[in-house]
Amino acid sequence: MAHTFDICIRGAGIVGRTLALLLARERLRVALVASPAPQEPSQPDVRAYALNTASRTLLESLRSWPDPQHATAVTRMEVFGDQNGAVHFDAATQGADALAWIVDVPALEQRLVDAVRYQPQVEVVPAPVNAALTVVCEGRASTTRAEFGVDFEVTPYTQHAIATRLECEHAHGQVARQWFLPNGILAFLPLGGPEGRTVAVVWSVEREQVTPLLALEPDAFAQQLEAASQGALGRLELTAARAAWPLQQAQASRWCGPVAHGGKTPHSWVLAGDAAHNIHPLAGQGLNLGLADAQTLARVLHGRDYWRSVADMRLLRSYERERKASMLPMSLATDGLQQLFSRTENPLQALRNWGMRGFERSGPLKNWIAKQAMGTH
Ligand SMILES: Cc1cc2nc3c(=O)[nH]c(=O)nc-3n(C[C@H](O)[C@H](O)[C@H](O)COP(=O)(O)OP(=O)(O)OC[C@H]3O[C@@H](n4cnc5c(N)ncnc54)[C@H](O)[C@@H]3O)c2cc1C
Known part of the structure; x- marks a missing residue:
């Protein structure tokens, strides 16, 4: 077991664990700081x-992709506006087996926990340790980011996301469905394999709707979803608790910097995942971006000259530049869509649905967007 470390990763979420496995492959000695597990079973x-x-290719390369029953392929995506606007994406048109996979988070987390346990280059530690490079993967509420004096520029949305699970009368047919409605954005994500009838729900609603919706009896809540989804999957039954998150768009002003520590060798810090950026979940891209951060940072460190330390600011700045440039279009697109569909004025409603119909017919633009979201551009 290693006792001196090249890298200390603070935060053992999906991004932190993925990065630890990637860096271990580079023969770097990694300390992974994990918060203690909650006492109460939640x-x-x-x-x-x-x-x-x-993301799938990356996680497969780390032997951390969940079994097929926990990763359902999406072969079609249907997006509906509020006045007959609609856009469809098909995997076959994109020459792919799937547009995306809907992955059970606990199953993925468990695969990563197991992979880390069998990786001798990674030591899970209860508190930060001294290392040339500290990578902050603590998620959106990171305290270490604040300790390093980094501004986190947050634009809160008026919407919160409610997540839960449903059992549906009709099979989902591997279709991910999304409705942009005057009272929120609703997504049904297919789970349980090709024949499944279970969907994961992400419903982004205005802040003041959250408490009344969470207080509804399960049947009444399911009826609200049945109405919002226009009966697309028939009768719906709520099969899990409801959880809600406030939503925000945010980005750290700086993603890397030196650490003053009084020693001879350089020490630095760098941010990755939600500690660096947050976007609205309507495009389902936040974690995909965080995993791309991990992959890029590992590649930049791998390609360094033999005499450069992992704390070299030139390397870390090149990582920051590359990731900021690559996430900008997704960040602008999700924010733009959220803003466009949160407006209730009639002309705007008509315009956005007209825009959706035009987009549906726009071959090259539609294909470009699909490839961006699939991560295959
Ligand atoms: C409703 C909703 C739906 C979403 N759907 C999708 C989707 O479909 N696809 C997608 O790609 N993304 C989605 N996202 C985004 C996704 O949830 C995040 O981008 C992702 O979880 C970020 O991972 P992370 O590891 O950076 O941060 P986190 O998941 O927040 O993990 C951070 C970890 O650090 C730990 N930690 C925090 N502080 C400390 C500390 N001081 N010391 C040690 N450990 C610490 C935490 O306990 C946690 O384990 C969604 C988000 C929301 C809110």
């Missing part, structure tokens, strides 16, 4: 994420 975790081809 409610079953209802989260499911849409992960793209790039």
Whole structure:
């Protein structure tokens, strides 16, 4: 077991664990700082994420991709506006087996925990340790980011996301469905394999709707979803607890910097994942971006000259530049869509639905967007 470390990763979420495994492959000695597990067994975790081809390839290379029953391929995506606007994406049109996979979060986390346990280059530690490079993967509320004096420029949305699970009368047919409605954005994400009838729900609603919706009896809540989804999957039954998150768009002003520590060798810090950026979940891209951060940082460190330390600011700045440039279009697109569909004025409603119909017919633009989201551009 290693006792001196090249890298200390603070935060053992999906991004932190993925990065630890990638760096261990580079023969770097990694300390992974994990918060203690909660004492009380909490409610079953209802989260499911849409992960793209790039994320799948990365996690497979680390032997951390969940079994097929926990990773359902999405072969079609249907997006509906509020006045007959609609856009469809098909995997076959994109020449792919799937547009994305809907992954059960606990299953993915467990695969990563197991992979880390069998990686001797990574030591899970209860508190930060001295290392040339500290990578902050503590998520959106990171305290270390604040300790390093980094501004986190947050634009809160008026919307919160409610997540839960449903059992549906009709099979989902591997279709991910999303409705942009005057009272929020609703997504049904297919789970349980090709024949499944279970969907993960992400419903982004105005802040003041959250408490009344969470207070509804399960049947009444399911009826609200049935109405919002226009009965697309028939009768719906709520099969899990409801959890809610406030939503925000945010970006750290700086993603890397030196650490003053009084020693001879340089020490630095760098941010990755939600500690560096947050976007609205409507495009299901937040974790895909965080995994791309991990992959890029590992590649930049791998390609360094033999005499450069992992704390070299030139390397870290090149990582920051590359990732900021690559996430900008996704950040602008999700924010723009959220803003466009949160407006209730009639002309805007008509315009955005007209825009959706035009987009549906726009071959090259539609294909470009699909490839961006799939991570195959
Ligand atoms: C409703 C909703 C739906 C979403 N759907 C999708 C989707 O479909 N697809 C997608 O790609 N993304 C999605 N996202 C985004 C995704 O959840 C995040 O981008 C992702 O979880 C970020 O991972 P992370 O590891 O950076 O941060 P986190 O998941 O927040 O993990 C941070 C870890 O650090 C730990 N930690 C915090 N502080 C400390 C500390 N001081 N010391 C040690 N450890 C610490 C935490 O306990 C946690 O384990 C969604 C988000 C929301 C809110």
